[in-house]
Amino acid sequence: MVKSRSELMQPQRSGCLICGQELVYGQNEKVRCFYCHKVSDSNVKCKDGHYVCDKCHSMPGDDLIETYCLSTELKDPLELALILMRRPRMKMHGPEHHFLVPAVLLAAYYNIIGDQKEKKLKIKEARVRSSRVLGGFCGFYGDCGAAVGTGIFMSLITGATPLSTREWKLSNLMTAKSLSSIANHGGPRCCKRNAYLAINEAVNFLKENFNIRMETNRNLECEFSDLNKECLKEECPYYPRNRPAKSVVSS
Numbered sequence: 001m002v003k004s005r006s007e008l009m010q011p012q013r014s015g016c017l018i019c020g021q022e023l024v025y026g027q028n029e030k031v032r033c034f035y036c037h038k039v040s041d042s043n044v045k046c047k048d049g050h051y052v053c054d055k056c057h058s059m060p061g062d063d064l065i066e067t068y069c070l071s072t073e074l075k076d077p078l079e080l081a082l083i084l085m086r087r088p089r090m091k092m093h094g095p096e097h098h099f100l101v102p103a104v105l106l107a108a109y110y111n112i113i114g115d116q117k118e119k120k121l122k123i124k125e126a127r128v129r130s131s132r133v134l135g136g137f138c139g140f141y142g143d144c145g146a147a148v149g150t151g152i153f154m155s156l157i158t159g160a161t162p163l164s165t166r167e168w169k170l171s172n173l174m175t176a177k178s179l180s181s182i183a184n185h186g187g188p189r190c191c192k193r194n195a196y197l198a199i200n201e202a203v204n205f206l207k208e209n210f211n212i213r214m215e216t217n218r219n220l221e222c223e224f225s226d227l228n229k230e231c232l233k234e235e236c237p238y239y240p241r242n243r244p245a246k247s248v249v250s251s
């Protein structure tokens with residue numbers, strides 16, 4: 001039976017971590033981990049062939065974000081964000097979203113321009129920088145960490161420093177655009193909504209200022225509204241309009 005998103009997010013759930021389907025035990029064979037892409041021998045995978053290695057299975061949120069963003073070839077930052085958000089170790093809200101936003105943008109950006117070496121360096125640096133953006137930044141400092149995440153992204157791809165000129169302007173403008181969009185949707189905070197808004201602003205900003213086009217899922221419907229007791233529901237642009245909540249796998 002196909003599981004709902006909220007069932008999938010329960011830490012005690014069984015089944016495939018990617019799609020929730022039953023695990024199938026068979027012959028030992030070579031399988032590739034969905035997150036880190038390493039090949040190992042295993043006798044278990046889901047009905048759709050998903051396999052997650054033991055290391056990725058037990059990784060904390062930030063480690064998994066880094067591992068997956070380094071290995072993936074996807075070019076859609078929203079799709080990347082959703083794949084990571086579906087993991088039970090990614091909380092509904094939390095500062096791991098401050099790293100998630102620059103990580104998925106950097107992964108998509110460097111996958112598009114085809115520079116894996118820079119991607120690795122920049123994602124590692126984004127993790128260091130975003131670790132200083134603490135939980136609750138939005139309410140306590142008036143600067144949502146998802147918006148800061150887009151500023152970190154812009155700073156890293158332009159090589160901005162406090163002494164730069166155009167790069168400095170672009171980095172601060174990037175944060176400003178995301179923050180304005182996030183603020184105008186109103187509180188209370190939702191790390192999912194703010195991450196989607198910030199990523200969309202970064203996609204628009206890249207197109208306007210760099211003529212780089214990131215193809216994204218423009219009709220994104222949030223999969224996590226059931227888990228957020230402060231969800232704005234109809235006031236949120238990502239709230240699913242066709243209730244009940246969609247399932248992971250279409251039946």
Ligand SMILES: [Zn+2]
Nearest residue numbers: 016019046050
């Ligand atoms: Zn699966």
Ligand SMILES: [Zn+2]
Nearest residue numbers: 033036053056
């Ligand atoms: Zn793995």
